[in-house]
Amino acid sequence: RKRLKPLRTVVAWRGRAEWDQVMVGLYCGDSRLQQEALDRVSAWKSRYGPKMPLAVDCTAELIRCKVLDSSGRLKSHELILSYGLALVRFVNLITERKQKMVSIPLRQLAREVDIPIWVVDLRHELTHGKLPRLxxxxxxxxxVLDWLRKTYWSRQLGNNLCEESEDEEEEQEGVEANAELDNDAWE
Known part of the structure; x- marks a missing residue:
């Protein structure tokens, strides 16, 4: 009687150490190390193609914006467009997986996955309204990077490396952002 071998999952990274190194590099705040991590993610993407986890892809796009921002090479308008595209893609890609046969409002989907509503409102302004401030x-x-770290990256590590945010602080951020967007007209 033959014994079945356990199924193995094929991934783009070499192993756990490389995965951990990239996560630390992306979130470290040092532009040089972030760029090295982005280069590694690009290599993963070339190996893994469309099977690349959405969270990895979104994280890389957002970190790329921060690296470009810190380089001082782009004008404010160009940075707004760069951040805007990454934020729109994040909201669209993350909520798209929750869409069923019936269209569900983005705000409702965002609530279901704990994305702050004001981020969806920001996406709406970037897509349909006047461009927001940088x-x-x-x-x-x-x-969004914090959401990805807590919701995806830390869970992949199998422990909680993140400090829990204060509800009051998140609420205040939401109030401030909503005031800036002034978009109570749509839901």
């Missing part, structure tokens, strides 16, 4: 795009990027 500061709001940067804040959106930081909030």
């Amino acid at each position: 500061a709001l795009c940067r804040k959106g990027c930081d909030v």
Whole structure:
């Protein structure tokens, strides 16, 4: 009687150490190390193609914006467009997986996956309204990167490396962002 071998999952990274190194590099705040991590993610993407986890792809796009921002090579308008595209893609890709046969409002989907509503409102402004200020795009990027770290990367590590945010602080951020967007007209 033959014994079945356990199924193995094929991934683009060489092993756990490489995965951990890339995660640390992406979130370290040092542009040089972030760029090295982005280069590694690009190599993963070339190996793995469309099977690349959405969270990895979104994280890389958002970190790329931060690296470009810190380089000082882009004008404010170009940075807004860069952050904007990454934020729109994040909201669309993450919520798309939750869509069923019936169209569900993005705000409802965002609530289901704990994405702050004001990030969806920011996505709406970027897509349909007047471009927001760069500061709001940067804040959106930081909030989304934190969401990805808590929701995806830390879970992949199998432990909680993240500190839990204070509910009051998140609420205040949402109030400030909503005030800046002034988009109570759509839901």
